[in-house]
Amino acid sequence: MNIKTPLLLLLLISVVAWHPNDKRALTHQLVRTETDEIYNKLVKIRRDFHANPELAGNEVRTEASIKQHLLDLGIEVKTDIYGHGVVGILNSGKAGKKIAWRAEMDALPNDFTDAVEFKSKIKGVQHGCGHDVHLAIGLGIAEILAKNKEALKGTVYFIFQPEEETFVGAKSMISLGLFSEIHPDEIYGLHVTNLPVGKIMVKSNEVFAYQKRIRIELKNELSKQEAKELAKKIHNSLSRSQTNSKPWEIQHVGDPEIGLMNPNTMFKNYLIMDDNFNIYLKNEKLFLEAYLYETDQANLQKIIPGIKRVIEQEKYAEKLLSVSFIQENPTVINDAKLTQKAIKTLSGIYGTDLMMPDYGQVPYFNDDFAYFQQKVPGVYFFLGGSNTEKGIVAMNHAPDFKVDEESVRIGVRSFSSLIIERLSKR
Template sequence: MTESLIVRWHQEVEDKLEDRIVGWRRYLHRHPELSFEEKQTAAFIAAELEKLELEVRTGVGGGGVLGVLRGSHPGATIALRADFDALPIQDEKQTEYASTVPGVMHACGHDGHTASLLGVASLLSEQREQLHGTVVFLFQHAEEKTPGGAQAMIADGCLHDVDAVFGIHLSTELPVGQIGFCSGSFMAAADAFTIQVEGRGGHAARPHETVDSIAIACSLVGQLQHIVSRRVDPMQPAVVSIGKIQGGTAFNVIAEKTLLEGTVRTFDPEARDLIEQELRGIADGVARASHASIHIDYLRGYPTLVNHDKETSIVREAIADTMPDAIIKELERRMGAEDFAYYLQHKPGSFFYVGARGADERTHYPHHHPRFDIDERALVLSAKAFLSIVGQYLTKPVGTEFITTGLHSLPQQSI
């Protein structure tokens, strides 16, 4: 009964909701808002959820939106998450749905995540009689900017009574039709740092009278690369990257100040601590040797995203059983980061990828590129994947065999 019900839901998404989901995505794409500034986006989401007669909370954690759908029968509570912030990038696409906001665009697929989850909420709002339990729709602000929105939403109770939590990410790394999973450690911890080098400026023709901040900064860049290659265990994945160097005002002036900005990516907590320690030690040594002043701001960002093995297996099998045309792909770990990691520190669950690269070259650009776009067929596939999860957890009465995950008991499934 469960699989046939899910197949019917999938067909209803295609027949009744595809155009609406695409329309929502294009509206959001035309009207992006930056992290912690998503006032209109949050209002749009809340209005759509209220039309469905869900319980709606706004301002969750400062800017998130929560929709709660209670089924007609008792059962587990699962949460489904979509993020909705954009990036400070100028949209260079030549499409009718290109961003109308100068310097801001959805370059990571968050508009698609939100549109797909709105579609799921729309369909399930008409299926309350079929649901044994509750669905919590988490629409999260500020994923792209540390400290992110997840921690604040959790502190504001978004996971109260939730048994398991799931999220998707559209990915142009994968072709449409592929859905990628990784059990255990999936995405890296991400830290950010700034290094301010302050020397003594002067005339470029008399460098001996100066302390050249640019030369010192360049020396730092080179030495920092030795942390991963010579100090971190080669069996531990790690990255130290400098993304910004800014200094100087003219060709014939020795710069007094130079700024470096970079990121550290790790999976192992000991490697994370070691890299920060080594970075500070190198900076201190260079400062003393070069007679400069070096100040470091080091920000611990999102933790490692660790998918729970049991929930990942359940979801992988549920999608394989109910989406026979989908190609299930086992993914390697990624050095990218996601604040969905915080949800998984509090509740069991899984975060997975849905392929969004089509035959059209416009969908081949990487995330955070000014011409980023997706094959919109991935929107329906994302909605179907979410519906398969709901069907797996919430369409069977709680029986004598169950999985205990927290406050509720989930029906035992064959996997």
């Protein structure tokens, strides 16, 4: 007997309506089955995006592809918010929560090794961060939920965001009226990274270290060597890490002994600062600039006074003109209550082995998903994309970055189930 899956879902739910636990288990088993059915198609979609990457602000082909996929699913589409962004709206027609899912669209400017059959066709542009995977997962979730629209309550928004790599897209979408068009109660997103495939990692509060760029302005009265020595002393004075740890070695985030999942991770309680400051002259003034990464928000206010103190100790106080942060993007901060609910929900559906604890904060990286979280409570997940047995290491922005495409299956079924569960909650 061949029955369309959505119809089967409604039929079986009605049969077991007096058994809520059975109904819930059935719903998510069907999500799993439907994800398996569309998996090969999603892999093709991902590979198409991978072969045709577009830089931030140039996501023309990507926009057209996403729009058509959503329209084919019967989902309302808006493309007039900002740039090449696409917003899909799946309204069940029944009262309920409003949930948003975000996926990024842009690629990176690099020419790293891309040893796959479907490698980039665009010289100097690659999906070296995994946004092609995110797009496939977002479209997969949209298809699963659209197929089961009649069984849902509330509304789901699919935000396909341009210009994430430049930290421009989210802020621009918001400032140009995104949340006048849609009104989510909660928002979710993910990033595939160097964790084991089949695993999802999440934590409450700060996900990344706070990223700042410091600028020190001095009178042009120091030699080049004196400036270098001053920068070194500032670096040594401010930098902080746990004993015998090297949190700047980001390739170890997935290491079970020292990585994020270990309570004794080296990726906590640190301040990392550039070893080599950018030192230059402009308008007869001397400038020293460097990026720094701090895990503790309370310590941020101590950084500028700490730098001034070193300059005074080095007898350069009279030569100092100013110390300031010239870049200080917000960081991703997960809503504590929603995070714990998400962990409980996903573990309850797919087993406790799915979820990995996160005890640290990732340096160097950040995500403008933070701007959405300033407006709407939200949760940002890490999705495992590495598979050591296959020689696949999903270390973002690095040479030989690859992703085990099984992560697409894990992402679609897990987060389709999460959204279904969240829609059913008051």
